[in-house]
Amino acid sequence: xxxxxxxxxxxxxxxxxxxxxxxxxxxxxxxxxxxxxxxxxxxxxxxxxxxxxxxxxxxxxxxxxxxxxxxxxxxxxxxxxxxxxxxxxxxxxxxxxxxxxxxxxxxxxxxxxxxxxxxxxxxxxxxxxxxxxxxxxxxxxxxxxxxxxxxx
Amino acid sequence: xxxxxxxxxxxxxxxxxxxxxxxxxxxxxxxxxxxxxxxxxxxxxxxxxxxxxxxxxxxxxxxxxxxxxxxxxxxxxxxxxxxxxxxxxxxxxxxxxxxxxxxxxxxxxxxxxxxxxxxxxxxxxxxxxxxxxxxxxxxxxxxxxxxxxxxx
DNA sequence: AAGAAAACAGATAAAAACATCTTTTTTGTA
DNA sequence: TACAAAAAAGATGTTTTTATCTGTTTTCTT
Numbered sequence: 001x002x003x004x005x006x007x008x009x010x011x012x013x014x015x016x017x018x019x020x021x022x023x024x025x026x027x028x029x030x031x032x033x034x035x036x037x038x039x040x041x042x043x044x045x046x047x048x049x050x051x052x053x054x055x056x057x058x059x060x061x062x063x064x065x066x067x068x069x070x071x072x073x074x075x076x077x078x079x080x081x082x083x084x085x086x087x088x089x090x091x092x093x094x095x096x097x098x099x100x101x102x103x104x105x106x107x108x109x110x111x112x113x114x115x116x117x118x119x120x121x122x123x124x125x126x127x128x129x130x131x132x133x134x135x136x137x138x139x140x141x142x143x144x145x146x147x148x149x150x151x152x
Numbered sequence: 153x154x155x156x157x158x159x160x161x162x163x164x165x166x167x168x169x170x171x172x173x174x175x176x177x178x179x180x181x182x183x184x185x186x187x188x189x190x191x192x193x194x195x196x197x198x199x200x201x202x203x204x205x206x207x208x209x210x211x212x213x214x215x216x217x218x219x220x221x222x223x224x225x226x227x228x229x230x231x232x233x234x235x236x237x238x239x240x241x242x243x244x245x246x247x248x249x250x251x252x253x254x255x256x257x258x259x260x261x262x263x264x265x266x267x268x269x270x271x272x273x274x275x276x277x278x279x280x281x282x283x284x285x286x287x288x289x290x291x292x293x294x295x296x297x298x299x300x301x302x303x304x
Numbered sequence: 305a306a307g308a309a310a311a312c313a314g315a316t317a318a319a320a321a322c323a324t325c326t327t328t329t330t331t332g333t334a
Numbered sequence: 335t336a337c338a339a340a341a342a343a344g345a346t347g348t349t350t351t352t353a354t355c356t357g358t359t360t361t362c363t364t
Contacts, residue, residue: 007247060331061339095159114266212361213309
């Protein structure tokens with residue numbers, strides 16, 4: 001449903017949303033270690049996200065990646081479309097070209113409500129709001145094997 | 153979530169479940185046309201499914217593929233594991249190695265109920281039951297662009 | 305018995321996804 | 335100003351998935 005690349009991207013941005021700001025930039029090396037993702041691959045991804053204004057960065061010593069206030073006004077959906085495009089996510093569970101309420105695939109009635117719900121979450125909430133909710137949930141939320149928020 | 157191959161396989165077996173039996177075998181050519189899938193690729197798939205006893209076949213003139221009564225006692229899940237393996241389907245939406253109720257990813261609370269529901273459907277119902285429900289649903293159910301059951 | 309229809313088997317090819325490597329550019333700091 | 339740290343850019347490599355092609359075997363029909 002989501003490519004590896006897109007999963008890495010979402011996790012990176014949530015990570016940056018929690019731990020970075022313009023005064024606390026984080027390098028690829030650190031991010032890749034924390035999220036347990038392949039470093040050079042993630043570097044490429046972050047470059048692309050930066051070009052697309054979904055992430056901010058500065059070069060040189062003490063440089064790194066961070067989310068500006070503007071960056072945090074984007075939605076998860078913006079990441080998805082930037083990396084995977086919009087069609088891929090919306091595809092039918094069984095791969096049918098035309099699968100909708102009136103012409104459903106055999107599992108449409110199961111998948112449709114789910115897709116609606118997660119699309120709403122991804123499209124409507126900004127990264128800022130999304131992250132705030134995670135923090136307020138008081139649950140342990142993980143971006144890798146263990147709790148990423150607890151260290152905060 | 154499901155590979156192309158697995159989607160083709162599920163659709164083929166549902167198709168065969170509806171239209172075939174030991175006295176009405178269907179050739180790859182026909183199946184591929186009806187489901188609008190690449191023919192040689194589907195042929196390979198059906199071979200594998202046949203080797204795994206998920207589908208039956210006979211060679212020679214008037215030969216083809218069909219579902220025996222025994223074949224119809226399998227579940228959709230058996231197809232999934234045969235083609236994609238069991239891990240792939242069960243993966244975390246964000247790709248985390250360990251994502252569970254106690255250590256959830258940021259969208260676990262949305263994805264978990266969905267996965268539970270569709271896994272239940274896929275594991276518990278036999279192909280026979282699944283197909284029967286489709287027929288009884290009185291809805292238009294599609295295995296390709298248009299209604300596949302209506303022709304019945 | 306001959307021929308044809310169909311699945312079966314194995315090899316190969318093409319495309320996409322995933323990942324890495326090397327060099328260049330920018331920029332802060334000693 | 336020289337150096338080093340970090341991202342940026344471009345080229346390349348690997349693996350997986352998807353797909354096709356060619357020939358073989360089985361089996362029905364005439």
